[in-house]
Amino acid sequence: MRKEYFSEPAVFFDQDGTLSCWRWVDIDEVKKEGYFRSVLPHDNVITASGILTLMGCAVGTYGAAWLEDGHSVDDKDYWMDMHAPHIPKKNRIYVPCGSEKAAFFEEKTGRRITPSDILIDDNSDVLRSWESYGGTGIKVRTPENGRYGTWTGYSFVYDTRPQLIAEYILYIQKLRSLTSKGAQMASGM
Numbered sequence: 001m002r003k004e005y006f007s008e009p010a011v012f013f014d015q016d017g018t019l020s021c022w023r024w025v026d027i028d029e030v031k032k033e034g035y036f037r038s039v040l041p042h043d044n045v046i047t048a049s050g051i052l053t054l055m056g057c058a059v060g061t062y063g064a065a066w067l068e069d070g071h072s073v074d075d076k077d078y079w080m081d082m083h084a085p086h087i088p089k090k091n092r093i094y095v096p097c098g099s100e101k102a103a104f105f106e107e108k109t110g111r112r113i114t115p116s117d118i119l120i121d122d123n124s125d126v127l128r129s130w131e132s133y134g135g136t137g138i139k140v141r142t143p144e145n146g147r148y149g150t151w152t153g154y155s156f157v158y159d160t161r162p163q164l165i166a167e168y169i170l171y172i173q174k175l176r177s178l179t180s181k182g183a184q185m186a187s188g189m
Contacts, residue, residue, distance in 0.1 A: 006109050009116030009177070010058035011169055012093070013049055014075060017122035018042065019061065019084060022144045031066060036075035041083045042158045045120075045140060048165035050086045057170065060091035062105065063120060067096050101126055102133035115176040118169060124151040136176045138169065 012021050018141060020039040029035060046064040053059045061080065073094050080087060095104045101119070113135040119128050120138045122145045127137030132151070139146065141153040146155075153173055156165055 006026075006058065006060060006091075006093075007111065008058060009114050009118075009173070011049075011052055011118040011173065012060050012062035012120065012125070013045065013087075014119070014121040014126070015063040015080070016059050017142065017144065018063075018120055018140045019046055019049070021081065022122065022142065024046070024144065030068065031072075033069075034075060035072040036072060037078050039079065041142070044159050044162045044165065046084050048169070049084060049164035051060055051162055051166035052169060053086045055166070055170065058091075060093060061087055062093045062101065063095065064097045064099070066093040066103075067094060077185050097145055100129060102135065115179060116173050118173050118176075120169070122146075124165065127151065127153065135170060138172065 016022055016036075016039070020041055023039065036045050043108060049059050061084075063076070065076055067073060076094065077092065080089075080092060093108060095101050102113060113130065113133045115134060115136055117130075117135040118138060119127060119130040119135055120140055121130075122140050122142060124139060124145075127139055130137045138155055139151045139153065140158050142158045155167055160168075173184070
């Protein structure tokens with residue numbers, strides 16, 4: 001049975017490297033209990049997600065976790081409760097590590113991704129996949145990513161003022177919604 005959340009377009013923030021700082025450490029360190037509780041927040045991105053929530057935008061997180069280890073989701077939820085409590089647990093989607101985020105979303109929600117579904121992530125490959133399913137990707141540029149210039153779509157720098165980040169995201173969502181409606185009208189749908 002699928003859950004009845006995010007039936008309408010929403011803005012999703014990846015957690016690792018987007019809401020929180022990514023640390024280049026050995027994967028065994030990342031898998032340790034408590035690791036995700038200790039990462040530092042990207043305060044401006046978190047505040048922007050809160051502004052979007054206050055503006056009535058559907059906001060959630062969408063990131064990978066080791067679902068079978070018994071602690072990764074709890075650690076990530078603890079971190080979210082401490083740093084971004086405005087995003088409730090019901091709005092946090094955890095994808096099994098190694099799974100395709102976009103395909104998992106459609107399976108989990110029972111609906112197709114639309115151009116108004118925004119994914120904000122630090123990983124260009126994940127964003128390209130999200131867009132191949134019909135969504136809109138926005139890359140958050142941090143000191144840890146964006147070094148190769150492979151992402152040419154929408155982006156913002158993590159330490160931009162939160163109000164500007166929120167306004168930018170809403171502008172893109174509205175633009176993509178209008179573009180999508182225009183394409184539907186042109187095709188006679």
